[in-house]
Amino acid sequence: MSSQKTLFITGGSRGIGAATARLAAVAGYDVGITYATNAAAAAVIVNGIEALGRRAMAIPCDTSDPQQIKQAFAAFDAHFGRLDAFFNNAGILGAAARFVDIPVTQLTAVLAVNTTGAFVAAQEAVRRMSTRTGGAGGAIVNMSSIAAKLGGAFEATDYAFSKGGIDTLTVGLAKEVAAEGIRVNAVRPGLIYTDIHESTGIAGRVDKLKANVPMQRGGTAEEVAEAVVWLLSDKASYITGTLVDVAGGRGL
């Protein structure tokens, strides 16, 4: 087995997952990423990691399907042979709507990826990492959102609801596996410049809302990646069950 540390990222083809994949490769990890449909974007990230001299792999996976999650982890195992760190990142944002106008189909789709998918993916990571089942320990970072704290009123209560589950999962899972060599934390980004906002139907959403951010600007995917890579690293060795806001003061 290689002694090289590995990181697995769901939703690593674009946005925050892609930025984290690049930064982690610079930090010395071999990196596996999943993507939902955008194989071309995933290939660009893989090529960039390989150019840094690290191993990389892109795996298709719709995380709303638990079977695909299991298959993706199996593909990761076959390629890398060990799992040290997991960034539970894949997520979607629905069309903006008032609470009463959010279709149940949208609520179900958002929960399937953001909450159930993340829960199932964390189970797969724990099965591999836990010293209770013969693993070597590891670190997990879950992707929440400052929306979990703010509530998403008037446009994204479905999304905020889905991320509230991530905060709860992070605390409960952290306690359950702390004595099994696994640290579990979450990041709660604020308004970050990525493609995810396009699905709301609000053009230029980050710029329209940034006046509400104490720092008066949106954040970058790279700024979130810095927090994720740090939380995954041994530099955060005594930190577990923590929700780290990367939000320019939004939510204070």
Ligand code: NAP
């Ligand atoms: P993004 O740029 O839209 O990237 C989304 C990533 O998730 C892509 O790699 C995409 O793959 C993948 N993905 C989409 N649907 C999927 C599905 N059904 N199953 C598996 N993977 C899927 O989004 P982002 O802003 O980086 O968001 C990443 C995470 O950060 C999400 O959980 C989001 O909720 C969270 N977040 C974002 C912000 C923000 O302001 N951007 C703030 C707080 C939290 P393809 O490339 O194949 O589509």
